[in-house]
């Protein structure tokens with residue numbers, strides 16, 4: 353993989369990290385809002401009555417997980433084993449690394 357190719361992948365990863373940080377901020381706001389005061393007369397108030405919050409919490413934990421992986425990729429881009437298949441030890445085609453910067457295996461493996 354050439355230096356220019358690494359830089360291209362790095363830019364893609366950095367862009368995705370930026371987008372992820374923005375959505376993590378938004379989702380954190382959405383999920384950290386104080387619970388709406390339950391209506392004491394509403395016997396049916398349950399956690400399920402606010403499904404939107406669960407969806408946001410799920411999206412938030414997925415976004416955080418993805419962010420962690422991308423940060424690992426960012427640290428690995430300059431290492432010589434980045435872009436090398438962990439199974440057959442052959443270089444992974446640049447097109448694949450560009451499409452899937454987190455890939456650690458070639459298409460065959």
Ligand SMILES: [Zn+2]
Pocket residue numbers: 437438439440441442457458459460461
């Ligand atoms: Zn392979």
